[in-house]
Amino acid sequence: MTTGRLGGPSGLKAWAAVIAAAGLSVVAAVLASPGGEAVARPPASMEFCKIYPTAHVCAASPFVNCTTCHTVPPARNLFGEQVSANLAPGVARPLSDADYVAALPAALKAVEALDADGDGVSNLDELIGGSQPEVATSRPTFARCTPGQARTAAGGRWNTCGYDPAHAYRKVTLDVCGRSPTRAETEAFRQLLPSESAWRGALADRLDQCLRTPYWLGVNGVLWNLANAKISPVDSIKAGPRSGSIPLADYEWDYNLFAWLNTGDRDVRGLLTGQDFVRRVSDSPPTFEPAPEEGMRGLRQAGQTVPRDKRAGMITTRWFTTVNTMFTPIPRTTAAAAYRQYLGLDLARMQGLHPAVSEPADYDSKGVAAPACAVCHSTLDPLTYPFTRYDGIIRNNYNPNRLKNFVRTDGARVVEAPEAGEIFGQKVANLMEWSQVAANSDAFAQKVVWDYWKLMVGREPGPADQTEFTLMWKGLKAQDKFNYRTERMLHALVLTEAYGRP
Numbered sequence: 001m002t003t004g005r006l007g008g009p010s011g012l013k014a015w016a017a018v019i020a021a022a023g024l025s026v027v028a029a030v031l032a033s034p035g036g037e038a039v040a041r042p043p044a045s046m047e048f049c050k051i052y053p054t055a056h057v058c059a060a061s062p063f064v065n066c067t068t069c070h071t072v073p074p075a076r077n078l079f080g081e082q083v084s085a086n087l088a089p090g091v092a093r094p095l096s097d098a099d100y101v102a103a104l105p106a107a108l109k110a111v112e113a114l115d116a117d118g119d120g121v122s123n124l125d126e127l128i129g130g131s132q133p134e135v136a137t138s139r140p141t142f143a144r145c146t147p148g149q150a151r152t153a154a155g156g157r158w159n160t161c162g163y164d165p166a167h168a169y170r171k172v173t174l175d176v177c178g179r180s181p182t183r184a185e186t187e188a189f190r191q192l193l194p195s196e197s198a199w200r201g202a203l204a205d206r207l208d209q210c211l212r213t214p215y216w217l218g219v220n221g222v223l224w225n226l227a228n229a230k231i232s233p234v235d236s237i238k239a240g241p242r243s244g245s246i247p248l249a250d251y252e253w254d255y256n257l258f259a260w261l262n263t264g265d266r267d268v269r270g271l272l273t274g275q276d277f278v279r280r281v282s283d284s285p286p287t288f289e290p291a292p293e294e295g296m297r298g299l300r301q302a303g304q305t306v307p308r309d310k311r312a313g314m315i316t317t318r319w320f321t322t323v324n325t326m327f328t329p330i331p332r333t334t335a336a337a338a339y340r341q342y343l344g345l346d347l348a349r350m351q352g353l354h355p356a357v358s359e360p361a362d363y364d365s366k367g368v369a370a371p372a373c374a375v376c377h378s379t380l381d382p383l384t385y386p387f388t389r390y391d392g393i394i395r396n397n398y399n400p401n402r403l404k405n406f407v408r409t410d411g412a413r414v415v416e417a418p419e420a421g422e423i424f425g426q427k428v429a430n431l432m433e434w435s436q437v438a439a440n441s442d443a444f445a446q447k448v449v450w451d452y453w454k455l456m457v458g459r460e461p462g463p464a465d466q467t468e469f470t471l472m473w474k475g476l477k478a479q480d481k482f483n484y485r486t487e488r489m490l491h492a493l494v495l496t497e498a499y500g501r502p
Contacts (some may be wrong), residue, residue: 007223035161044054045353047101051108056130056463067205068127079116079123097355130463131177134349140463158502161245165199166190168500172207175456178215204491216258217286221301226455228245230314230341232323248393249322253304260288261313267440267484268448268476272342273333274313279305308392310398312435318396325392329406329414330364332377334392335384341422343438344447347380352443354425356382364410385421442473445484449473452490457498468496 012488029114048068049058055066069080076084088095088103095103112124117136126133129140169189173181181189192198216222233251240250241346260278261270270276279291306316314320315338324334339345345352355378362369368377374386403415420429424441428434438444449472454460459467475481480487493499 044325045351047104048108051105051126054466055127056466057127062285067132069353077116079111079134080110081112082116082123083107102244128463128466130466161501163495163497163500164502165193165203165500167502169199169203169206169493171499172210172494176216177213178209178222188400188457189378203494207491207494211263211490212285214284214286217263218283219255219280221286222455223259224255226262226451227255230258231255233325237322249317249396251319251467252280253277254317254319257314257317259286259335262415262486263288264487265485268486269444269484270313272313272315272338272435272439272444275308275311280379291314305397307398310390310432312431315435316390316398316431321390321396323391325387325390327392329388329403329410330381330384330417331387331390331392332380332384334387334390336380338387339383343441343443343446344450345443346440347383350376351475352424353379354421356381356425359422362418364406364414382422383417383434386428386434389416389419440477445473445476449489449493450475452486452493453498454491456493457496461498465496465498469499473494 001171015095016407032265040167048064049055052058055064059089067077069076069083071077080434081483084107087107088099091099091103112122112345114123115121116133117138118125119136119139121129121131121133121139123133124139126138131140132138152328166186166189170186173179173185182342188204189199192202209379212214214221218224231251236244237242237246237248238250240252243250256278257274257276258271258398259280260266260276261274276290278288279290281287304311305318310316315334320337321331321334322338325331339352344353347353353376359379360368360374360377360381360382367373368381389402390402391399391402400419405418406414420427421434423437424443426437428437449469450461453465453469453472457465472489474490475492476484476486482492491501
């Protein structure tokens with residue numbers, strides 16, 4: 001069985017054991033039927049976060065880990081046993097996905113006040129607080145100052161019990177400008193502290209100044225490095241300036257587009273929906289502009305060859321299709337990369353599973369319909385179909401008849417693979433619709449804010465950050481808040497306690 005990066009073991013039980021041993025995700029991903037047969041329950045992972053949206057495990061993704069209910073699936077932990085005992089009692093097993101999802105809220109509600117591990121903390125408090133309800137040594141911890149400590153800290157030079165504007169000013173200057181504030185700057189800022197409106201204005205001004213510096217916007221600057229995990233540069237196949245030994249595509253155009261969409265008053269959803277081709281005009285000061293594309297389509301120039309009306313931002317660039325699609329007719333790796341890099345969902349870890357009816361159809365005869373593989377591929381393959389008309393290496397274009405080129409190597413049925421697909425359970429006709437659904441999803445907003453949170457705060461959101469983090473990603477989506485403008489979001493992020501508390 002050949003499934004690219006998502007190949008699996010020969011049996012579902014072995015596959016489930018590998019997943020659980022690695023600590024990977026899907027709560028209640030596998031349940032045991034009375035006969036001992038393992039049955040996949042992927043919808044439970046998202047349903048859990050719909051029921052408990054403020055749970056710590058749902059902070060950075062709309063999916064929860066399988067270890068919430070399981071040890072090695074289908075074996076359940078102490079909390080999982082309590083949930084199972086209250087899950088549609090008396091109804092014959094195995095439950096259908098629909099029946100399982102319908103019964104899950106009542107089952108979870110029934111065990112909220114229980115204490116699975118006997119540590120004196122209820123299951124609900126542990127789930128919300130970020131600890132494990134099945135492990136007695138795991139208890140929610142929140143660093144809180146006593147009222148007396150808070151009063152003392154507020155009168156000190158640095159307020160270690162709450163948001164400290166001077167600390168935030170120093171951090172912004174360091175994190176975004178790349179330098180420490182001078183003593184004079186710090187003292188001038190401290191003079192503003194009696195007036196909240198004054199120090200807020202000064203902090204906002206400093207952030208705006210820093211967001212235009214080469215340290216933030218320049219080549220190898222902060223935004224450039226933030227994009228590394230999404231672009232995955234490989235110098236040996238780089239085209240254009242400083243090209244490698246096998247120049248196939250120039251990733252610098254991707255960095256330009258990423259920086260362009262993350263600055264100014266631009267909609268960051270363009271990462272998945274944009275049609276512009278952007279060039280860097282200057283690095284001092286950093287300046288970008290949409291590029292005239294005539295004369296830039298040669299291999300060495302590595303320009304954008306996909307027609308404007310078929311572009312989907314970063315996931316149809318020459319670099320992205322070169323390193324992911326290559327010569328693959330049904331480019332599952334391409335879809336999985338887009339899902340992981342821009343939505344924060346890793347299908348290799350069974351995250352973001354939304355099985356489609358009658359899938360996988362296995363048009364390219366790779367054996368993905370086998371039970372061990374279908375768990376993931378019933379989601380991955382319909383995610384992939386909209387990418388099948390985009391060429392990879394060399395051509396890097398949209399070709400509605402592309403699959404005809406693969407009949408000899410992948411079988412006659414490969415041409416039957418549709419361009420229409422499915423994402424988050426929603427049917428889409430092509431990659432344009434796919435990218436619109438993805439860009440408007442909660443997962444996209446959470447991923448954007450999660451990336452910046454980890455960059456600016458220096459760590460992933462923790463249990464105590466849940467409220468602030470949720471307000472941030474929901475604010476990114478709200479028209480009356482940040483309206484998908486990352487710089488507006490950053491102005492709010494530097495005012496969070498997570499950022500400004502020493």
